[in-house]
Amino acid sequence: MTRNAPIRRRSDCPLSIGLEIFGDKWTLLILRDLMLKKLQTFKQFQDSGESIATNVLSDRLERLQKQGIVTAARSSVDARVVTYHPTAKGLDLLPVLVEIVLWSARHEKTAAPPKLIEKMTRDKEGFIQELRGRFSVS
Amino acid sequence: MTRNAPIRRRSDCPLSIGLEIFGDKWTLLILRDLMLKKLQTFKQFQDSGESIATNVLSDRLERLQKQGIVTAARSSVDARVVTYHPTAKGLDLLPVLVEIVLWSARHEKTAAPPKLIEKMTRDKEGFIQELRGRFSVS
């Protein structure tokens, strides 16, 4: 137990990147669905384009909660439904998501919704602020 | 076998994100090392903090080349050494990397090099342009 420090200082400057989040395909897709597509429920994530397995979805949502990036709450309208929302920490991921989407739109030949891309490009900050407002963190 | 019928639900709004790149932990680390830490060789990547297995490193570098994000060339100085460089497509990833680093610096409790972070924050565009210049794509 007194096994001491791992000393992973092989190199100079860490420049850490949040691998828990960005290193995982599904996590990234969930965040996009949550913040850019404004999806909220388990089912909506499940049906959103790429088919994610339920256990994986469950697992990733749990991790995101543990990391304080999303919160879950039962819908006041329908008690069966759980709705997920981004926290402030989660909303801070918007710039990353926007840059990723912009890069993908430019370099991958996927059908991208041009209106949205154009808006992101023209007024990145405004676009992000608008989304932030929409989620009105308590 | 006959595992087809992927049910590709041509969903409403794709908003694609480059999963080949962003969904993978190691790829992301290599890109950071390449563009932000300015590492160039197989060995440097290998020794850079996180210990990546050689087979994995090899695999990711190959993928990145296939995607036109990095190029490989033998060093003119030492013929044994292969140096890797970002392409224009790769350099376009800089904004994403910067946003990821900034988010991580703010929300994860890792030792971040404050000078660099400060500069990124204060003059994001300038920082990116400076790096672009450093790689001088032919």
Added chain:
DNA sequence: CAGGATCCGTTTCGATACTG
């Protein structure tokens, strides 16, 4: 010695079936 390929035991992931 640098870059990378290959083999292999182990861990992790994820597609289904199933349940509260």
Added chain:
DNA sequence: CAGTATCGAAACGGATCCTG
């Protein structure tokens, strides 16, 4: 609708080998 259990498939790490 939201989430677990099962179990095969894939990825990983680590050692080793190969080629200039």
